[in-house]
Amino acid sequence: MTSRKFLAATSGLALLFLSGMVITLPVANAQSTVVVNIPVGAGAGASAAPGYAPENVTVVIGVNNTVEWTNNDTQNGGTDHTVTSLSVPSGAASFDSGIIADGATFTQTFTVPGTYEYHCTIHAWMTGSVVVLASTKTAPEFPSSALAVTLFAVMAAVILATSRLRGTLPSVAAHPSS
Numbered sequence: 719m720t721s722r723k724f725l726a727a728t729s730g731l732a733l734l735f736l737s738g739m740v741i742t743l744p745v746a747n748a749q750s751t752v753v754v755n756i757p758v759g760a761g762a763g764a765s766a767a768p769g770y771a772p773e774n775v776t777v778v779i780g781v782n783n784t785v786e787w788t789n790n791d792t793q794n795g796g797t798d799h800t801v802t803s804l805s806v807p808s809g810a811a812s813f814d815s816g817i818i819a820d821g822a823t824f825t826q827t828f829t830v831p832g833t834y835e836y837h838c839t840i841h842a843w844m845t846g847s848v849v850v851l852a853s854t855k856t857a858p859e860f861p862s863s864a865l866a867v868t869l870f871a872v873m874a875a876v877i878l879a880t881s882r883l884r885g886t887l888p889s890v891a892a893h894p895s896s
């Protein structure tokens with residue numbers, strides 16, 4: 719195998735490999751939503767059903783940091799509730815669902831790590847918490863734009879090397895070194 723054929727085969731394989739990497743790059747992680755239920759009887763009294771089920775949830779930023787509360791309290795023809803923050807971590811915004819009617823939902827995405835305490839403004843005994851953990855990712859993903867630049871650089875290098883090889887090989891043959 720001549721060096722030019724070898725170079726062509728090697729660069730071809732390299733391009734194939736890089737193209738494969740581009741194609742198989744994982745798409746952005748699909749995030750899941752954590753669901754909190756406001757059960758039947760949540761508004762009946764402090765000793766009745768828990769206000770929020772589960773009362774305490776832990777989420778991870780970038781994984782499942784969106785929480786959705788659903789009011790399933792059909793008691794007395796439907797009981798209104800709220801999800802209203804009592805305390806939030808430093809730097810985080812407070813939140814208030816306003817009235818969540820029976821059958822309705824409220825969604826909140828948490829982007830600041832820490833502990834969030836909340837309650838229902840209509841039924842003071844209904845309390846819950848959301849603990850938000852920082853992202854577990856230790857290193858940022860290699861962005862596809864950086865990969866595209868790398869691919870371009872490799873292609874340019876291969877083209878340059880190939881053209882130089884073409885230009886120098888005959889001259890080497892014409893002027894053998896002494």
Ligand SMILES: [Cu+2]
Pocket residue numbers: 760761798799800838839840841844
């Ligand atoms: Cu309530």
